[in-house]
Amino acid sequence: MYTTELSKNVQPIETPEDPALLEAFEARVAADEFIEPKDWMPEAYRKTLVRQISQHAHSEIVGMLPEGNWITRAPSLRRKAILLAKVQDEAGHGLYLYCAAETLGTSREEMIEALHSGKAKYSTIFNYPTLTWADIGAIGWLVDGAAIMNQVPLQRTSYGPYARAMVRVCKEESFHQRQGYEIMIALANGTAAQKRMAQDALNRWWWPSLMMFGPPDDNSPNTERSMRWRIKRETNDELRQKFVDITKPQADFLGLTVPDPELKWNDEKGGHDFGEVDWDEFYAVVRGEGPVAKERITARREAWENNTWVREAAAAHAAKKQAREAA
Amino acid sequence: MPAADELAADPLEDAYYDYLLRLGDDALILGQRLSEWCGHAPSVEVDLSLANMALDLIGQATHILNNANNGDGDELAFKRDVLDFRNCLLVEQPNGDFARTIVRQLLYSTWQHLLFQQLAESRDPFLSAIAAKAVKEVAYHRELASEWTVRLGDGTDESAARMRDALDWCWRFVPELFEVDETLEEMIARQTVPDPRSFEREYRAAIGDVLAEAKLEMPADQRPILGGRRGHHSEHLGHLLAAMQYLPRTYPDAVW
Numbered sequence: 001m002y003t004t005e006l007s008k009n010v011q012p013i014e015t016p017e018d019p020a021l022l023e024a025f026e027a028r029v030a031a032d033e034f035i036e037p038k039d040w041m042p043e044a045y046r047k048t049l050v051r052q053i054s055q056h057a058h059s060e061i062v063g064m065l066p067e068g069n070w071i072t073r074a075p076s077l078r079r080k081a082i083l084l085a086k087v088q089d090e091a092g093h094g095l096y097l098y099c100a101a102e103t104l105g106t107s108r109e110e111m112i113e114a115l116h117s118g119k120a121k122y123s124t125i126f127n128y129p130t131l132t133w134a135d136i137g138a139i140g141w142l143v144d145g146a147a148i149m150n151q152v153p154l155q156r157t158s159y160g161p162y163a164r165a166m167v168r169v170c171k172e173e174s175f176h177q178r179q180g181y182e183i184m185i186a187l188a189n190g191t192a193a194q195k196r197m198a199q200d201a202l203n204r205w206w207w208p209s210l211m212m213f214g215p216p217d218d219n220s221p222n223t224e225r226s227m228r229w230r231i232k233r234e235t236n237d238e239l240r241q242k243f244v245d246i247t248k249p250q251a252d253f254l255g256l257t258v259p260d261p262e263l264k265w266n267d268e269k270g271g272h273d274f275g276e277v278d279w280d281e282f283y284a285v286v287r288g289e290g291p292v293a294k295e296r297i298t299a300r301r302e303a304w305e306n307n308t309w310v311r312e313a314a315a316a317h318a319a320k321k322q323a324r325e326a327a
Numbered sequence: 328m329p330a331a332d333e334l335a336a337d338p339l340e341d342a343y344y345d346y347l348l349r350l351g352d353d354a355l356i357l358g359q360r361l362s363e364w365c366g367h368a369p370s371v372e373v374d375l376s377l378a379n380m381a382l383d384l385i386g387q388a389t390h391i392l393n394n395a396n397n398g399d400g401d402e403l404a405f406k407r408d409v410l411d412f413r414n415c416l417l418v419e420q421p422n423g424d425f426a427r428t429i430v431r432q433l434l435y436s437t438w439q440h441l442l443f444q445q446l447a448e449s450r451d452p453f454l455s456a457i458a459a460k461a462v463k464e465v466a467y468h469r470e471l472a473s474e475w476t477v478r479l480g481d482g483t484d485e486s487a488a489r490m491r492d493a494l495d496w497c498w499r500f501v502p503e504l505f506e507v508d509e510t511l512e513e514m515i516a517r518q519t520v521p522d523p524r525s526f527e528r529e530y531r532a533a534i535g536d537v538l539a540e541a542k543l544e545m546p547a548d549q550r551p552i553l554g555g556r557r558g559h560h561s562e563h564l565g566h567l568l569a570a571m572q573y574l575p576r577t578y579p580d581a582v583w
Contacts, residue, residue, distance in 0.1 A: 073571065194578070
């Protein structure tokens with residue numbers, strides 16, 4: 001799963017930097033070198049990365065909830081095992097993304113605290129409910145499909161630990177997308193009730209999936225600098241276009257209709273024209289007003305707070321053990 | 328799934344089939360319970376390890392139930408009602424808090440590990456193959472549960488109190504693991520499966536060792552609660568099945 005820059009009005013972080021160091025840094029990045037944790041970096045670069053990587057990590061963890069909702073109800077043993085493995089992968093992604101963010105000097109506890117207080121964001125997509133089994137197919141197909149599109153360029157992002165995490169994440173995401181599409185194929189070839197479920201899922205997930213690429217380029221304040229710093233390698237609108245072009249034929253193959261009457265092939269531009277995303281809805285969801293935003297964050301807070309005693313016990317035990325070994 | 332009258336016609340097949348259901352249902356129901364934690368565990372690391380165990384168990388259940396039903400384990404998993412489930416009562420117990428989940432795992436995985444070590448030597452090629460494969464997974468489940476038992480038992484006052492409550496909850500279901508009824512007598516007589524009573528002493532010693540390291544007392548024996556192996560379950564199993572089976576039952580003609 002992936003999240004792009006979600007805050008509309010992020011103030012550019014400007015701190016006075018040593019011009020010589022800054023120039024050397026810019027030159028390294030421009031030459032496509034990786035920046036490593038111990039290297040000098042501008043404060044704004046560090047902060048932008050912490051925000052982006054932690055948002056990404058939070059998205060993986062919150063993203064376990066809509067799919068976890070269906071593990072206990074998966075319709076066959078095979079589907080149950082695949083979904084379990086998939087959600088387990090998401091937890092793994094969250095873990096190594098938190099680790100990548102920690103290399104920038106922010107602890108996991110701080111990041112989790114920021115998530116629970118609402119200060120940190122996660123992908124808007126997870127604030128929509130999974131109502132039927134077809135939603136598990138649609139999430140794999142569309143949401144993981146969008147995630148791959150976002151993440152493939154990030155394998156060449158300038159921050160070494162993030163780029164390396166993305167290499168591993170991308171491999172697993174392509175498996176996730178295939179399993180989602182395979183669910184959709186089974187439904188599309190199934191009974192009338194299954195086809196209805198599949199079409200309904202596409203209807204509900206299409207537009208939120210397009211929102212995953214973030215605000216339009218003319219309203220994406222940090223895009224230009226992030227592109228220069230190779231934190232981002234393609235613009236939101238470029239990626240969105242690519243996603244529509246790849247996904248439309250896949251929907252055709254399933255015999256499903258994309259819920260956009262304006263969607264049509266444009267020979268001249270060599271891509272599809274498509275309707276305008278409802279940006280008011282997008283910003284509302286970013287503000288935390290998504291249909292199940294309260295449910296998601298409550299579930300995360302409860303998992304954390306109800307199990308404080310477990311983490312305390314583990315820490316107390318480790319301390320006792322260390323004391324005994326030292327004695 | 329053989330119909331009841333077919334089963335009655337061949338008591339040997341009956342016992343074998345029944346035994347497969349016991350093993351398969353234990354794995355399925357415990358895997359289902361563990362998967363309920365997904366996304367709600369105390370930390371990302373714990374989420375990963377619980378999902379991992381769930382995945383192992385669902386995999387074991389799939390092999391065993393497929394074998395019991397000519398390759399169609401789904402029919403057994405999704406189309407039987409409580410009276411036909413053969414899992415032990417311990418594995419269907421609700422997750423409770425993390426302490427209860429861990430105690431349930433310790434008590435079950437230790438038993439499953441001792442059983443599968445012997446079952447791996449079975450004369451029955453299917454049982455020996457599945458046990459030989461699964462015993463490695465189960466060894467890891469046992470180790471994980473033992474480590475958490477020690478951490479929580481010898482952690483804080485609160486965690487120790489929760490572990491004592493969890494032991495108190497689960498302990499009454501332990502005797503069922505060593506119960507020998509007609510099915511098991513038949514299987515033991517055929518020398519295809521071990522008599523669980525042969526490793527009961529070892530089991531109790533092993534649990535005692537982990538609890539001692541966890542600074543927890545071995546619970547006093549309680550009146551045994553039995554019945555799972557005959558389809559007489561706790562009230563909890565019906566709810567678990569209602570969630571697990573709802574799609575195949577709502578859409579009986581659908582293929583997923």
